[in-house]
Amino acid sequence: MSAPAPDTALDPAVATLLRRDPAGLVAAVVQQHDTGEVLMVAWMDDEALHRTLTTGRATYWSRSRGEYWVKGETSGHRQWVRDVRLDCDGDALLVLVDQEGPACHTGTRSCFSRPLPATPGAPA
Numbered sequence: 001m002s003a004p005a006p007d008t009a010l011d012p013a014v015a016t017l018l019r020r021d022p023a024g025l026v027a028a029v030v031q032q033h034d035t036g037e038v039l040m041v042a043w044m045d046d047e048a049l050h051r052t053l054t055t056g057r058a059t060y061w062s063r064s065r066g067e068y069w070v071k072g073e074t075s076g077h078r079q080w081v082r083d084v085r086l087d088c089d090g091d092a093l094l095v096l097v098d099q100e101g102p103a104c105h106t107g108t109r110s111c112f113s114r115p116l117p118a119t120p121g122a123p124a
Helices: 046-055
Strands: 026-032 038-044 059-062 067-070 079-086 092-099
Touching: 038 046, 038 059, 038 092, 046 059, 046 067, 046 079
Parallel strands: 026 092
Antiparallel strands: 026 038, 059 067, 079 092
């Protein structure tokens, strides 16, 4: 007799709350848990969210590579999940992490390091 397959299904109570895009994905905004710094945006499907919730390691779906990736698995810049929250519409996740090293693939702490010019008080 073989060992049972690992449970990879997202809790149905959680799954029913999600509003996925046509590809079955939900945006995941990643934030440093203690400072509030926004680090990156990635994508999760049900399995990526399940893995994240059950392992404590941030796991995402790579749209370009068509595969799952655990943040920091190759770079060493790991994300240790502290909390995951769902927005009021169910179409975005807030993933609060303890980030080791840079979060951005360019080597910067945050993917949001390029300010755009805007005139204060005027529409952007």
